[in-house]
Amino acid sequence: MKKIYLVLALVLCSTMLLAQDTTDSYVSVPTDIAGFKLYPNPASGNSVYISTKDNLYKEIIIYNVFGKIVLVDKITHNTLNISQLEPGVYVLQITENKKTMTRKLVIV
Secondary structure (H helix, E strand, O other): OHHHHHHHHHHHHHHHHHOOOOOOOOOOOOOOOOOOEEEOOOEOOOEEEEEOOOOOOEEEEEEOOOOOEEEEEEEOOOEEEOOOOOOEEEEEEEEEOOEEEEEEEEEO
């Protein structure tokens, strides 16, 4: 009986060790949209600026920490009005030229 528990424990431990993610957290991941910049972040005013290499038409969706959509906007310029958002942490989803990416947006 002890051998069965020992074998089960070894199998469980080896499975857990093999399932560990060994990627380096310092490796930079390329963005989906070339030249993407979001500034200022953290934001304290009524707007943030979103620029990309091509500066094409952008669809913006902002989610709160609970996953609820709090702002939807479409911009052809680089200024996004965030005056209606309360201070907090948000997830900004941007789509430009059929490419989508997400970034954290902090409003103070």
